[in-house]
Amino acid sequence: xxxxxxxxxxxxxxxxxxxxxxxxxxxxxxxxxxxxxxxxxxxxxxxxxxxxxxxxxxxxxxxxxxxxxxxxxxxxxxxxxxxxxxxxxxxxxxxxxxxxxxxxxxxxxxxxxxxxxxxxxxxxxxxxxxxxxxxxxxxxxxxxxxxxxxxxxxxxxxxxxxxxxxxxxxxxxxxxxxxxxxxxxxxxxxxxxxxxxxxxxxxxxxxxxxxxxxxxxxxxxxxxxxxxxxxxxxxxxxxxxxxxxxxxxxxxxxxxxxxxxxxxxxxxxxxxxxxxxxxxxxxxxxxxxxxxxxxxxxxxxxxxxxxxxxxxxxxxxxxxxxxxxxxx
Amino acid sequence: xxxxxxxxxxxxxxxxxxxxxxxxxxxxxxxxxxxxxxxxxxxxxxxxxxxxxxxxxxxxxxxxxxxxxxxxxxxxxxxxxxxxxxxxxxxxxxxxxxxxxxxxxxxxxxxxxxxxxxxxxxxxxxxxxxxxxxxxxxxxxxxxxxxxxxxxxxxxxxxxxxxxxxxxxxxxxxxxxxxxxxxxxxxxxxxxxxxxxxxxxxxxxxxxxxxxxxxxxxxxxxxxxxxxxxxxxxxxxxxxxxxxxxxxxxxxxxxxxxxxxxxxxxxxxxxxxxxxxxxxxxxxxxxxxxxxxxxxxxxxxxxxxxxxxxxxxxxxxxxxxxxxxxxx
Numbered sequence: 222x223x224x225x226x227x228x229x230x231x232x233x234x235x236x237x238x239x240x241x242x243x244x245x246x247x248x249x250x251x252x253x254x255x256x257x258x259x260x261x262x263x264x265x266x267x268x269x270x271x272x273x274x275x276x277x278x279x280x281x282x283x284x285x286x287x288x289x290x291x292x293x294x295x296x297x298x299x300x301x302x303x304x305x306x307x308x309x310x311x312x313x314x315x316x317x318x319x320x321x322x323x324x325x326x327x328x329x330x331x332x333x334x335x336x337x338x339x340x341x342x343x344x345x346x347x348x349x350x351x352x353x354x355x356x357x358x359x360x361x362x363x364x365x366x367x368x369x370x371x372x373x374x375x376x377x378x379x380x381x382x383x384x385x386x387x388x389x390x391x392x393x394x395x396x397x398x399x400x401x402x403x404x405x406x407x408x409x410x411x412x413x414x415x416x417x418x419x420x421x422x423x424x425x426x427x428x429x430x431x432x433x434x435x436x437x438x439x440x441x442x443x444x445x446x447x448x449x450x451x452x453x454x455x456x457x458x459x460x461x462x463x464x465x466x467x468x469x470x471x472x473x474x475x476x477x478x479x480x481x482x483x484x485x486x487x488x489x490x491x492x493x494x495x496x497x498x499x500x501x502x503x504x505x506x507x508x509x510x511x512x513x514x515x516x517x518x519x520x521x522x523x524x525x526x527x528x529x530x531x532x533x534x535x536x537x538x539x540x541x542x543x544x545x546x547x548x549x
Numbered sequence: 550x551x552x553x554x555x556x557x558x559x560x561x562x563x564x565x566x567x568x569x570x571x572x573x574x575x576x577x578x579x580x581x582x583x584x585x586x587x588x589x590x591x592x593x594x595x596x597x598x599x600x601x602x603x604x605x606x607x608x609x610x611x612x613x614x615x616x617x618x619x620x621x622x623x624x625x626x627x628x629x630x631x632x633x634x635x636x637x638x639x640x641x642x643x644x645x646x647x648x649x650x651x652x653x654x655x656x657x658x659x660x661x662x663x664x665x666x667x668x669x670x671x672x673x674x675x676x677x678x679x680x681x682x683x684x685x686x687x688x689x690x691x692x693x694x695x696x697x698x699x700x701x702x703x704x705x706x707x708x709x710x711x712x713x714x715x716x717x718x719x720x721x722x723x724x725x726x727x728x729x730x731x732x733x734x735x736x737x738x739x740x741x742x743x744x745x746x747x748x749x750x751x752x753x754x755x756x757x758x759x760x761x762x763x764x765x766x767x768x769x770x771x772x773x774x775x776x777x778x779x780x781x782x783x784x785x786x787x788x789x790x791x792x793x794x795x796x797x798x799x800x801x802x803x804x805x806x807x808x809x810x811x812x813x814x815x816x817x818x819x820x821x822x823x824x825x826x827x828x829x830x831x832x833x834x835x836x837x838x839x840x841x842x843x844x845x846x847x848x849x850x851x852x853x854x855x856x857x858x859x860x861x862x863x864x865x866x867x868x869x870x871x872x873x874x875x876x877x
Contacts, residue, residue: 260860267858282735382710407610489853496852497840499863504832512825524824525817530595532588535827 230261237368242341245368249343252360263360266367273309273366274302276471278376279388279416280397281407285423287312288458289397289467290376294334294342296468297372302475309341309370311361313354313377313387341370352502358387359495382412389416390491392484393474395467397421398437400429405436414440417451418474421467425455449477511538558589565696570669573696577671580688591688594695601637601694602630604799606704607716607744608725609735613751615640616786617725617795618704622662622670624796625700630803637669637698639689641682641705641715669698680830686715687823710740717744718819720812721802723795725749726765728757733764742768745779746802749795753783777805839866 227233227244230251236244251258276293278286290310297308334340345354345361358375365373375391377384388394396417398404408414422433437453452470456463478484511517517538524534555561555572558579564572579586604621606614618638625636662668673682673689686703693701703719705712716722724745726732736742750761765781780798784791806812839845845866852862 263860264858267855270855492853492859493849496849496859496862497836499859500836500839500866501833503863503867504836505829508825508828508832511828521821521824525820527595527598530592531820531824531827532591534824535831538828539831 228258230258230265234262234265234364234368240338242338245341245365246343248364248368249345249361252357252364253345255357259357259360262364266360266363269367270363271366271369271371273362273371273373274475275362275373275375275391275393277388277391277394278374278397279385279394279413280421280423281399281404282378284397284399285456285458286376286378286397289395289421289423289456289464290374291334292458292461292464293374293468293471294340296464297374298334298337298339300468301372302472306371307339307341307369308372308374309365310343310374310376311358311365312342312344313358313375313384341365352498354383354387355390355498356495356502359390359491362391385412385416390494392478392487393418393471395419395421395471397423398433399424400427400433405433405440409440414444418449419467419470420451420453422453422455423458425463426457430455448481449474556586558586558593562590562593562692562696568666570666573669573693574671576692576696577673577689580685580692581673583685587685587688590692594688594691597695598691599694599697599699601690601699601701602803603690603701603703603719603721605716605719605722606702606725607713607722607741608749608751609727609732610706612725612727613784613786614704614706614725617723617749617751617784617792618702619662620786620789620792621702621796621799622668624792625702626662626665626667628796629700630800634699635667635669635697636700636702637693638671638702638704639686639693640670640672641686641703641712669693680826682711682715683718683826684823684830687718687819690719713740713744718822720806720815721746721799723747723749723799725751726761727752728755728761733761733768737768742772746777747795747798748779748781750781750783751786753791754785758783776809777802 227236228247230248233244233248233251237248248262251262253259278290278293280286290312294308294310297306299305334342343361345357362373362375373391375388377388394416396408396413396419398408398420400422420437422430422437424430434453434455441451452473454463454467454470456467458464478487520529520534520538523529524531529537555564556575558576561572561576561579565576576590579590581587606618606621608614618640622636622638625634627633662670671689673685690701690703701719703716705716722744724736724741724747726736726748728750748765750758750765752758762781762783769779780801782791782795782798784795786792806815848857848862848866851857852859857865
């Protein structure tokens with residue numbers, strides 16, 4: 222049954238469930254490429270959602286996210302949340318061609334796990350996926366969950382809005398900062414304070430760790446928090462100091478979500494957001510079709526000639542489309 | 550005729566053309582707020598486009614953009630491109646409430662020009678504008694141009710995708726970096742290499758300026774460039790060193806665009822992009838209406854119950870909307 226050269230999604234999913242990593246890699250390539258293949262995978266995965274718990278790791282470039290992720294893989298494998306378990310890592314690659322080198326380096330570093338069958342590491346770019354990372358990553362996570370992987374780490378490389386949105390679309394979001402004046406403030410500016418369930422001060426053996434902790438505590442004091450106050454964990458990823466405490470803190474946040482019954486709410490909200498993204502992408506595609514049309518060319522010519530302002534042009538173009546139906 | 554307390558856009562525009570800054574500020578508030586008022590302003594401004602040349606200034610927080618902008622105001626006033634001229638500055642404020650302090654500080658700094666009637670400085674946030682900065686800023690620039698301001702500087706505070714897009718939607722885009730290992734590389738990662746017409750290495754009296762220049766040159770060598778190779782100018786904004794050379798370089802890029810006949814092409818492409826953003830925003834608004842409907846609630850319930858995957862749900866929701874018309 223498990224035929225690694227098949228390209229049929231349901232055959233591939235069955236093989237991936239039986240532990241076939243090549244099949245899983247092919248499925249993720251389908252997801253990444255978007256289009257009908259990705260849609261077929263999403264539909265199948267949705268039928269058998271699985272139980273994966275997802276942890277997002279984000280922060281500025283150079284903060285030490287990859288090395289931390291490396292430790293979290295080990296801890297997930299050895300201890301898991303209820304005993305050692307399989308771990309998958311999605312490393313989200315903003316599509317800039319220039320970042321390839323750094324990411325490749327990170328991935329090479331993570332190859333310390335390459336002989337472990339229970340670890341699956343994958344770099345992911347948007348490529349052709351309609352809706353970009355905001356839709357492709359939830360699709361990929363759902364797939365990993367559907368084939369039975371219980372722990373999924375989502376590591377983002379940049380701190381652009383897209384990457385932050387992706388990292389925050391996980392069950393527990395870990396924001397990594399470094400000691401030093403201003404790093405906490407930069408994290409705040411980048412919108413990381415609102416999404417953090419846990420803060421890690423990595424390279425905490427360097428000067429300024431205490432001040433950074435104080436800055437973070439202060440900013441948390443100034444923020445309206447829900448029932449969970451983000452914990453702050455100090456680590457030195459290069460030596461492994463503090464990473465066990467981080468794993469414990471992730472487990473505590475997980476228990477908080479499960480115990481409080483909020484995990485389901487959180488996931489439902491994420492599903493609605495994903496749905497919204499898909500709607501948007503779908504309509505955007507229709508706009509692209511519209512922009513390739515004769516109608517568009519005629520209206521644009523009128524706009525460039527100064528006869529229509531861009532708002533009138535949009536009215537004119539959309540008028541024949543009608544309004545969306547709103548009845549049940 | 551010029552009645553400063555009027556809220557009628559055409560009266561306000563007439564007043565602003567006569568030099569009434571209060572009227573101009575009111576018009577920009579209308580633009581910022583979005584909605585019908587902003588649309589009325591855009592329509593009027595589009596009728597009398599004006600001749601403003603726009604310069605975008607972007608780069609990481611702390612790179613010295615505000616101080617540079619301050620010097621560019623002075624140079625624009627004293628020399629202009631064809632003699633000293635009026636200058637407007639739009640300081641684009643990413644809507645995070647936390648950055649308010651820094652921006653306020655910057656604006657206070659720029660108050661050295663506050664007694665000069667030929668200078669108009671305005672911080673701008675998105676507020677309610679449909680389409681966000683990507684539409685609000687072109688609207689604001691068009692307004693400034695329409696009331697007769699010949700030089701508009703657009704300074705962005707952050708380096709998020711939105712801010713970068715805004716800064717690049719100008720005639721000449723200036724990217725500010727600082728000396729030091731990695732700054733050029735970070736700028737590159739943030740997508741700044743592709744949008745730069747000029748690079749400024751500010752704080753060039755600090756160690757590492759030469760290396761940063763070399764990094765930039767190398768990255769430019771590795772990039773497919775058009776007929777214009779971005780110049781690299783070294784400045785020390787705090788003392789004013791190099792800012793005249795920067796103004797000269799901006800003028801050279803301007804002459805390159807005008808002489809090569811590419812300025813009109815560039816502006817036409819921007820207008821098309823703006824049109825696309827307006828279409829997108831308009832349709833997004835319709836999606837929001839859709840998401841508030843009974844139909845949406847029913848489909849979402851089916852999705853949450855596991856009966857529909859998000860893609861099927863999107864199909865179901867959009868099916869009755871029909872396809873956009875594409876005929877002329």
